[in-house]
Amino acid sequence: MESALPSQQPHIGPVRAWLLAARPATLPAAITPVLVGSAAAASTGYFRADAFLVALVASMLIQVGTNLANDYFDFVKGADTAARLGPRRVTQSGLIPPRAVWRATLLVFGLAAVCGLYLVAVGGWPILVIGVASIAAAVLYTGGPWPLGYHGLGDLTCFLFFGLVAVIGTAFLHTGRVTPVAVVAAIPVACLVTAILVVNNLRDIATDRATGKYTLAVLIGRRATRVEYVLLLAVAFAVPLGRWLAGVASPWFWLPWLTAPLAVSLLRVVLRQQGPPLNPALRDTARLHLFFGVLFALSLLL
Numbered sequence: 001m002e003s004a005l006p007s008q009q010p011h012i013g014p015v016r017a018w019l020l021a022a023r024p025a026t027l028p029a030a031i032t033p034v035l036v037g038s039a040a041a042a043s044t045g046y047f048r049a050d051a052f053l054v055a056l057v058a059s060m061l062i063q064v065g066t067n068l069a070n071d072y073f074d075f076v077k078g079a080d081t082a083a084r085l086g087p088r089r090v091t092q093s094g095l096i097p098p099r100a101v102w103r104a105t106l107l108v109f110g111l112a113a114v115c116g117l118y119l120v121a122v123g124g125w126p127i128l129v130i131g132v133a134s135i136a137a138a139v140l141y142t143g144g145p146w147p148l149g150y151h152g153l154g155d156l157t158c159f160l161f162f163g164l165v166a167v168i169g170t171a172f173l174h175t176g177r178v179t180p181v182a183v184v185a186a187i188p189v190a191c192l193v194t195a196i197l198v199v200n201n202l203r204d205i206a207t208d209r210a211t212g213k214y215t216l217a218v219l220i221g222r223r224a225t226r227v228e229y230v231l232l233l234a235v236a237f238a239v240p241l242g243r244w245l246a247g248v249a250s251p252w253f254w255l256p257w258l259t260a261p262l263a264v265s266l267l268r269v270v271l272r273q274q275g276p277p278l279n280p281a282l283r284d285t286a287r288l289h290l291f292f293g294v295l296f297a298l299s300l301l302l
């Protein structure tokens with residue numbers, strides 16, 4: 001299998017190779033928290049266009065930096081092999097030298113830090129703590145002597161930093177405080193972004209176990225991982241209804257429920273399939289995260 005790779009590489013130029021490394025299809029995972037956090041703040045009468053735009057750029061840079069770091073560290077630690085079931089990784093496949101990927105990782109995180117300086121000027125020391133912790137989590141997810149993603153902590157890390165922290169931190173930039181609406185709004189975003197990772201890890205259980213990458217899916221098995229996926233989707237869809245029943249949501253609370261048919265379709269696939277057939281479910285879970293987030297943000301604004 002490995003000997004066949006070089007003959008395929010001339011068909012992928014440097015621009016496309018770097019796009020593969022950056023994985024732009026994952027950017028909705030970075031965009032959605034900023035949209036929802038900003039909408040949560042705007043629903044209480046606070047909104048700063050400059051904070052929104054810079055936070056959006058910083059969030060996307062952290063996402064790309066995370067992708068590059070994962071590509072590099074998974075190769076270095078031997079987790080990415082020719083048996084990989086997901087999209088091609090540029091370091092493992094030889095499309096881009098490891099050192100170049102690592103330098104790009106540092107550059108992207110450096111640009112995120114530059115954006116962070118402006119955001120710290122807006123939001124103060126709490127934003128500094130959030131920014132440093134977010135970049136550290138992105139690197140330590142697959143890097144360092146004890147990578148979080150290799151010891152069953154990837155799901156929790158994703159839930160906290162790409163969900164709760166991202167939404168609440170964004171809202172804080174606008175309001176200068178932690179508001180109940182931001183905390184509650186962060187929950188479905190955290191659930192659905194984690195669901196993306198759950199599908200990825202469910203697909204890779206066999207190959208991850210073989211390479212010593214003990215994700216939560218490897219540790220708890222397929223059945224429990226599928227239960228986790230169901231619970232994450234259930235909680236996400238319950239939050240808008242719960243807000244309405246509590247009397248704190250507008251009559252437009254039901255807008256995120258327009259994505260329910262996609263969620264049902266995904267459940268059918270995730271509960272039945274394993275391995276490469278889960279790749280479409282991975283893509284569509286990312287779409288669910290984006291569509292739900294946009295509609296949820298709209299319901300908060302209305």
